[in-house]
Amino acid sequence: MNWVAWKMLNGDRAKYMGAVFGVAFGTLLIAQQTSIFVGLMRRTANQILDVLQAEIWVMDPKVENADEIKPLAETDLYRVRGVEGVDWAVRLYKGQARVRVAGGNFRQVILMGLDDDSLVGAPILMKQGTISDLRITDGIIIDRAGYEYLWPGEEPRLGKIVDMNDRRAVVVGICESAAPFQTFPVLFTRYSRALEYVPPERNRLSFVLAQPKPGYSTQQVCDAIEEKTDLLALSRGQFMWRTVGYFMRTTGIPINFGITVALGFVVGTAIAGQTFYLFILENLRQFGALKAMGLSNGRLVVMVLIQAMVVGLVGFGIGMGMTATFFEATKNITNLRGMHVPWWVALGTAGAITVIIFFASLLSIRRVIVLEPAVVFRG
Amino acid sequence: MIASAAVAVSCRQVVKDFGDGDSRLRVLHGIDLDVLEGEMTLLVGPSGCGKTTLISIIADLLDPTAGEIDLFGTRQSRLPRTKRIQFRARHIGFVFQQYNLLPALTAHENVAVPLLINGWRRSQALEKAHLLINEVGLESRARNFPSQLSGGQQQRVAIARALVHGPKLLVCDEPTAALDATTGQVVMELIRRVAVQPGRAVIVVTHDSRVFSFGDRIARMDDGRIVDVQEVEPALAAPHEPRS
Ligand SMILES: Nc1ncnc2c1ncn2[C@@H]1O[C@H](COP(=O)(O)OP(=O)(O)OP(=O)(O)O)[C@@H](O)[C@H]1O
Ligand SMILES: [Mg+2]
Numbered sequence: 001m002n003w004v005a006w007k008m009l010n011g012d013r014a015k016y017m018g019a020v021f022g023v024a025f026g027t028l029l030i031a032q033q034t035s036i037f038v039g040l041m042r043r044t045a046n047q048i049l050d051v052l053q054a055e056i057w058v059m060d061p062k063v064e065n066a067d068e069i070k071p072l073a074e075t076d077l078y079r080v081r082g083v084e085g086v087d088w089a090v091r092l093y094k095g096q097a098r099v100r101v102a103g104g105n106f107r108q109v110i111l112m113g114l115d116d117d118s119l120v121g122a123p124i125l126m127k128q129g130t131i132s133d134l135r136i137t138d139g140i141i142i143d144r145a146g147y148e149y150l151w152p153g154e155e156p157r158l159g160k161i162v163d164m165n166d167r168r169a170v171v172v173g174i175c176e177s178a179a180p181f182q183t184f185p186v187l188f189t190r191y192s193r194a195l196e197y198v199p200p201e202r203n204r205l206s207f208v209l210a211q212p213k214p215g216y217s218t219q220q221v222c223d224a225i226e227e228k229t230d231l232l233a234l235s236r237g238q239f240m241w242r243t244v245g246y247f248m249r250t251t252g253i254p255i256n257f258g259i260t261v262a263l264g265f266v267v268g269t270a271i272a273g274q275t276f277y278l279f280i281l282e283n284l285r286q287f288g289a290l291k292a293m294g295l296s297n298g299r300l301v302v303m304v305l306i307q308a309m310v311v312g313l314v315g316f317g318i319g320m321g322m323t324a325t326f327f328e329a330t331k332n333i334t335n336l337r338g339m340h341v342p343w344w345v346a347l348g349t350a351g352a353i354t355v356i357i358f359f360a361s362l363l364s365i366r367r368v369i370v371l372e373p374a375v376v377f378r379g
Numbered sequence: 380m381i382a383s384a385a386v387a388v389s390c391r392q393v394v395k396d397f398g399d400g401d402s403r404l405r406v407l408h409g410i411d412l413d414v415l416e417g418e419m420t421l422l423v424g425p426s427g428c429g430k431t432t433l434i435s436i437i438a439d440l441l442d443p444t445a446g447e448i449d450l451f452g453t454r455q456s457r458l459p460r461t462k463r464i465q466f467r468a469r470h471i472g473f474v475f476q477q478y479n480l481l482p483a484l485t486a487h488e489n490v491a492v493p494l495l496i497n498g499w500r501r502s503q504a505l506e507k508a509h510l511l512i513n514e515v516g517l518e519s520r521a522r523n524f525p526s527q528l529s530g531g532q533q534q535r536v537a538i539a540r541a542l543v544h545g546p547k548l549l550v551c552d553e554p555t556a557a558l559d560a561t562t563g564q565v566v567m568e569l570i571r572r573v574a575v576q577p578g579r580a581v582i583v584v585t586h587d588s589r590v591f592s593f594g595d596r597i598a599r600m601d602d603g604r605i606v607d608v609q610e611v612e613p614a615l616a617a618p619h620e621p622r623s
Contacts, residue, residue, distance in 0.1 A: 001495050004484065011483020289479040292440055294468020295496050296461065374440040376479055377431045377552045 001295065005303035008283060009310055015282065018275035019360070020315040026268015026356055027319020030261050031341055031349040032326055037257035039339040044247045045240035046178035046338075047094065047110065047186070051121045054209035055218045057239045058089070058225055061232040065243040067181070069094060071203035072231070079229045080208045085216035086225070090115035092207040093194040097187070100163040101150050109146065109185045111164075113194025120209050123188060129158055129173030134190055141173035145334045146185020164197035179338050181247070265352055273360035276311060280304065280364035284371060292373040300368050308361035316353045320346060386449075387548060387580030388414035388437055393446035395432055395603075406432050408603040409446065416547075419571065419581040421591060424600035430584045431552055433600070437582065438471050438550045439463055451547055468496050472541030474551035474570075478533040480525040486536045487512055487521040493544040511539035514573055531562035538569055549574050551583040555590060567593045 009016050042049070048057065048066050058080050060070040080089040093113025098106050114121045114134070122131045123141060133139050140162075147156045160171040169189070177186045189197065195204055210233070212221040218235045225233035234242060248254050280287075287300060323341055330336040395407040406429045414420045414437075422430050435441040437448060439455050448455060451470070455463050472493070480489045490511050494504035512521045515535040525533050534554060541549055551570065555563030567583075567590045574581050575595075583594065591597060591611070598608045 003501055004481065004492065004495065007483045007488070008481065009483075011481075285477075285479060286481050289473075289475070289481075290492070290496065292438075292467075292473055293493055293496055294464055294466075294471070296464050299496075372440075374435040376473070376475055376477075377435055377440075 001290075001299055001303055002306050004290075005306045006310065008286070008303075009279075009307045012279055012282065015275050015279035016311065019272050019279060019311045020318065022268055022271025022273070022275055022360075023312055023315020023353060023356065024319035024322065025271060026264050027316050027349055027353055028322045028326075029264025029268065030352050031320060031323040031345060033257055033260045033264065034345045034348065035323070035327070035341045036339060037253070037261075038342055038345060040181070040253060041244045041247060042240075043179050043181040043338075045243045046180055047112070048236060048239050048243065050123070050178050051092075051209065051236070052124060053118075053120045053122075054090070054211050055235055056210040056212065056222055056225070056233055057236065058208040058210055058229075058231050058233045059206075059239075061230070063232065065246040066094065066239070067243075069206045071201070072205040072208065073203050074205060076229065076231060077205065077208050080210055080225055080231070080233075083221070083225045083228045085213050085221040087211045087213040088118075089208050089210035090118050090120050091191045091205055092121050092209050093191050093204060094206040095194075095198055095204075096184070097164050097197050099150070099169075099185075099187070102161070107150055107185070108182075109187050110180055110182075111194055111197060112186065112188045113191040114188060115209075116190045116192050119190070121188075123173075123175035123177050125176040127174045127176060128156065129171075131173065133172035134188065136170070136172055138168050138170045138193075139172035139189065140169045141175050141188040142171055143175050143177035143186040145177075145179065145183070145337065146187070147171075147174055148334055149183070149185050165199060167196050169197065179335075183335060265356065268353070269356045269359050272311065272315065272356055273363070276308060276360045277364050277367075279307075280367060284367065285376065287368050288371050288373055288376045291371060292376045297369050301365050304361055304365050304368055308357050308364070311360075312353055312357035316350060319353075320349070384415040384417050386413045387416045387451055388412070388582070389447075389449045390433075390437065391447045393433070393436060393448060394444045395429070395436060395441070396444045406603050407436075407443070410603075410605055412598060412605055412608070414580045414582055415596070416580050417575070417577045418595040419575050419583060419593065421594035421597045422582060422584045422600060423586070423588075423591070423597060424606075426586070428600045429603045430600055434550050434552060434582055434584055438473070438548070439467055468493070469544065470547040472544070472546035472549045474534070474537050474541045474549070474554045476553040476556050478525070478530075478537045478557075480533055480536055480540070482525050485522050485524055486517060486528065486532075489525070489536055490539045490543050493540060497544055508539070508543055511543045512536075515539045515569060529562075530558050531565060534558065534562075534566050535569060538566070538573070542574055547579055549579065549581045551581070553584055553586060555585065555587050560589060563587060563590060 045066060060072060062070050077089060077091060080086060095111055097109050097111040099109050100106055112121060119131055119134060127144055156174050158171055162169050180186060212218055222233040327340050390410050390412040393407055393410040397404045397406055410433060424430055436443050487508055490508035491504040494507055512518060515538055517535055520528060520532060555566055558566060571593050594611050596610050599606045
């Protein structure tokens with residue numbers, strides 16, 4: 001009879017497609033919006049996640065995110081180095097600077113000042129130039145998207161000159177870096193040079209990056225640093241969540257996306273549920289005939305569930321396909337780069353669609369169960 | 380021959396009420412009726428007299444308010460629910476006025492449905508269905524969907540479907556009412572020829588006096604009561620040709 005259920009569904013293409021469309025639409029809204037939300041939230045922490053060479057971030061305990069930084073004192077670096085289990089610890093400057101490009105325009109940029117010796121925190125993926133070129137006096141590396149932002153329409157090439165705090169900087173490398181939350185260019189330079197590119201301040205050591213010795217766990221060393229220095233020491237992942245958590249709490253972004261996702265859920269349920277219910281209603285006489293002919297309620301419910309599941313699977317597939325197509329089509333758009341559908345968002349969407357299908361078929365199943373088989377004799 | 384035939388369906392003091400309280404309506408007022416195996420029993424009477432209600436109760440699609448029904452010696456009301464549904468699936472065939480074929484299935488596939496309900500494998504069910512499609516003379520239409528068939532053809536498919544699983548009881552509610560006179564005759568002839576067999580009882584509800592001669596016995600109803608049961612004269616019934 002499952003075969004009959006399948007045939008019935010295919011026999012009513014219009015309703016079938018309508019219900020599938022509802023599910024697909026719901027899937028698209030839920031998966032796409034959640035993925036963009038996740039991508040956006042991740043962007044708040046992208047400059048943390050991009051530093052792969054160090055496991056531990058040490059900061060002032062008041063720091064709540066990677067953008068609003070309360071600098072450390074120079075002595076803090078040495079105190080961290082003195083903690084047991086710390087293999088090495090280096091400086092990192094992270095702040096915003098203003099660059100002046102030829103023509104006099106000012107632009108805000110994110111400036112990363114890397115430890116002069118080790119260059120820990122340097123970009124991983126270079127498009128042009130090499131990281132060691134940062135040792136050239138005025139050398140800076142800029143991310144590709146930032147380059148496009150500063151020099152729109154120009155073919156990326158090395159040797160471009162900008163001005164920061166009245167000091168010259170030469171582009172010696174172009175890298176790929178994960179998109180920051182604010183779509184500013186990301187500039188990399190040496191720590192000592194970075195201090196010259198920003199207005200003077202008493203303390204300018206944004207973070208200390210540290211690595212545990214072999215044999216010590218990250219958490220162990222973080223705990224040791226916190227105990228010895230009263231500073232906050234977090235693993236990369238912890239710092240990411242601290243930052244993401246901050247933006248989740250303090251911005252309207254989660255609510256806005258939450259509303260859209262909820263809308264996708266409701267609209268998906270409404271369209272899928274309504275068309276599916278109409279499909280069942282229209283076939284009620286046929287279900288009645290099957291019931292009269294001795295098909296039990298249990299097997300009728302299985303038939304309806306199969307029909308609902310086919311609608312759900314096909315709709316989910318199409319919706320996911322549309323979502324993937326969207327991100328594939330937009331991956332070269334600078335503002336949307338790095339956005340994708342994380343597997344767990346796909347899984348969560350599948351869960352949501354299951355719930356949609358459940359609600360959509362609930363009413364239908366009820367109708368089929370209470371259906372009097374004697375109706376088949378009525379005209 | 381008729382006198383010695385076994386009783387297939389026996390109704391005793393069957394009462395049916397619809398609704399309750401003030402809107403309570405008694406539709407059947409203590410029906411007593413025996414339907415014999417190997418015969419076609421016609422149930423006739425004016426519109427609204429309760430014919431459909433009675434055959435729904437006989438076919439166990441409706442529960443009577445009072446009274447007893449035995450089907451082939453089994454009192455359905457004493458069986459557990461699942462057994463009753465199983466009995467209906469195995470032993471009862473239905474032909475409806477509105478055909479009630481599944482529009483998404485071909486004629487051939489429609490005929491296989493009762494076998495699928497009875498748990499047959501699809502390939503075997505379709506094989507068996509093919510024999511029945513041939514028997515009702517629709518071999519060339521087997522792959523057509525109901526929407527591509529005439530009313531008479533659809534009813535022939537429905538008859539094949541009603542008989543494919545070899546039921547002991549065939550229940551037909553106004554099988555010719557939606558058909559023109561000639562087609563109605565063809566359909567009645569077909570029921571007469573393929574359905575009426577030893578060991579099987581056939582009940583046909585009809586308005587249509589032109590097909591009365593196809594029956595072996597006519598039970599007349601009026602206002603929820605059986606008013607009389609008459610044997611159709613063998614002379615009329617035997618050649619299974621309608622009187623014109
Ligand atoms: N489910 C129901 N609820 C309430 N009343 C009903 C129901 N089914 C039938 N009736 C009533 O019972 C009476 C008999 O109906 P039934 O359909 O059995 O008559 P019938 O002899 O088959 O008529 P027809 O020849 O027009 O088909 C009618 O008055 C009808 O309105
Ligand atoms: Mg009727």
